[in-house]
Amino acid sequence: MFSRSRCGDNSWSSDDSKENPTFSNEDNSHLSSLGKYKLGERGYSNWGINVKYLMHGLEETNNNALKRIIVFHSWEKMSDEEVYPKG
Numbered sequence: 001m002f003s004r005s006r007c008g009d010n011s012w013s014s015d016d017s018k019e020n021p022t023f024s025n026e027d028n029s030h031l032s033s034l035g036k037y038k039l040g041e042r043g044y045s046n047w048g049i050n051v052k053y054l055m056h057g058l059e060e061t062n063n064n065a066l067k068r069i070i071v072f073h074s075w076e077k078m079s080d081e082e083v084y085p086k087g
Contacts, residue, residue: 025057025064035059039072048074 024031038056045052052073057065 023061025061027064027068033057033062033065033068033070035062037062037065037070037072040066043071045071045073048076 036058040054052071
């Protein structure tokens with residue numbers, strides 16, 4: 001199990017995984033899941049502008065998204081500028 005302050009094996013906001021990204025559909029992996037999603041119910045978030053949307057995974061690679069409570073929300077650390085190829 002990974003700590004809440006990490007993203008997979010990497011710390012939050014780092015670009016350590018840009019050369020070799022990892023993905024998972026498993027709960028508590030703290031990794032993104034590949035695939036198409038449908039945005040669901042809108043709710044309150046403690047992040048950014050206080051709005052989040054539940055995400056429903058539409059493929060086998062992300063079908064645990066709702067159970068994992070994967071959400072779409074704003075985050076002040078995300079730049080409005082393009083980050084590629086930084087990671």
